[in-house]
Amino acid sequence: MSISSRFAVGIHILTLLEVNKDEVNSSEFIAASVNTNPVVIRKIMGMLKKAELVNVRPGVAGAELARKLDEITLLDVYKAVEAVPENELFSVHGNPNPQCTVGRNIQAAVLPIFAGAQAVMEKALAHVTIEDIVQSIEEQDKQIE
Amino acid sequence: MSISSRFAVGIHILTLLEVNKDEVNSSEFIAASVNTNPVVIRKIMGMLKKAELVNVRPGVAGAELARKLDEITLLDVYKAVEAVPENELFSVHGNPNPQCTVGRNIQAAVLPIFAGAQAVMEKALAHVTIEDIVQSIEEQDKQIE
DNA sequence: CTACATGTAACTAAATTAATTACAAGATAA
DNA sequence: TTATCTTGTAATTAATTTAGTTACATGTAG
Numbered sequence: 001m002s003i004s005s006r007f008a009v010g011i012h013i014l015t016l017l018e019v020n021k022d023e024v025n026s027s028e029f030i031a032a033s034v035n036t037n038p039v040v041i042r043k044i045m046g047m048l049k050k051a052e053l054v055n056v057r058p059g060v061a062g063a064e065l066a067r068k069l070d071e072i073t074l075l076d077v078y079k080a081v082e083a084v085p086e087n088e089l090f091s092v093h094g095n096p097n098p099q100c101t102v103g104r105n106i107q108a109a110v111l112p113i114f115a116g117a118q119a120v121m122e123k124a125l126a127h128v129t130i131e132d133i134v135q136s137i138e139e140q141d142k143q144i145e
Numbered sequence: 146m147s148i149s150s151r152f153a154v155g156i157h158i159l160t161l162l163e164v165n166k167d168e169v170n171s172s173e174f175i176a177a178s179v180n181t182n183p184v185v186i187r188k189i190m191g192m193l194k195k196a197e198l199v200n201v202r203p204g205v206a207g208a209e210l211a212r213k214l215d216e217i218t219l220l221d222v223y224k225a226v227e228a229v230p231e232n233e234l235f236s237v238h239g240n241p242n243p244q245c246t247v248g249r250n251i252q253a254a255v256l257p258i259f260a261g262a263q264a265v266m267e268k269a270l271a272h273v274t275i276e277d278i279v280q281s282i283e284e285q286d287k288q289i290e
Numbered sequence: 291c292t293a294c295a296t297g298t299a300a301c302t303a304a305a306t307t308a309a310t311t312a313c314a315a316g317a318t319a320a
Numbered sequence: 321t322t323a324t325c326t327t328g329t330a331a332t333t334a335a336t337t338t339a340g341t342t343a344c345a346t347g348t349a350g
Binding site: 133 | 263
């Protein structure tokens with residue numbers, strides 16, 4: 001299956017908090033930009049808050065980034081919103097037959113390869129920050145007219 | 146969500162076809178090694194066949210590899226079993242608000258990054274062949290005793 | 291023809307996702 | 321304090337996917 005769109009929405013939210021930092025970023029306002037329900041935003045925001053990427057307070061309208069733009073990587077967001085369960089990008093079938101050569105060794109053979117593939121993917125995400133996204137978006141928007 | 150375990154099972158199957166190549170590899174036999182239902186194996190086998198990785202014939206017991214060991218990469222298997230839908234590892238929320246700077250640019254900003262992360266992951270899989278897995282398994286099995 | 295294997299359709303239970311309703315609890319201004 | 325708005329969160333829903341299972345049609349070989 002695909003990685004949850006919570007990841008893309010999380011990036012959207014953080015980017016919006018910066019681009020729209022002079023206004024009040026309520027969950028309703030953000031939901032209008034993402035085009036979803038405010039509760040969905042609040043749920044994701046809760047995860048971003050738990051990861052200390054944003055500041056939100058109960059009862060107080062609006063949220064802010066909790067770190068500098070260039071200190072939030074896409075990997076931070078990816079982990080924060082649990083884009084993938086228990087850090088396992090690949091799933092492996094359980095209980096292969098231990099009486100079979102392949103069965104009793106397949107997991108040990110495959111796990112390090114999966115871990116490696118996951119690692120290079122995560123490293124790619126770690127090299128991009130919200131600042132990069134903000135720049136990219138402002139650059140693109142100029143050219144739209 | 147995690148990538149379907151069909152991927153790990155597909156690797157298991159192909160490896161078993163090699164390690165057990167002197168015997169008849171029926172779906173029932175393979176299912177016993179994977180520890181699942183023979184129909185699950187036949188379904189995955191159908192996908193591997195469509196990708197021309199194995200030879201199977203209706204009514205005839207047993208399957209064989211359709212290529213040399215070192216000409217089947219894990220990426221081939223990954224694609225064959227559709228470990229991920231429509232080649233999209235990451236999903237992106239649809240219809241963000243075009244009246245918002247972030248809304249109308251977020252997809253264009255995020256897609257190339259997602260594509261890059263997916264590409265490096267797939268490249269890691271492309272560097273490993275079934276031959277590597279077979280070797281790794283036989284190596285490990287010696288040390289079990 | 292018989293016996294057995296593959297190919298497939300159909301159904302199931304479980305898990306996850308995203309959306310939604312409803313409401314409790316916190317904060318602020320009048 | 322009260323009224324109002326917001327966040328936090330529980331509960332429900334429909335849709336999708338997964339892995340497993342039953343049932344059976346089709347193909348092959350002896």
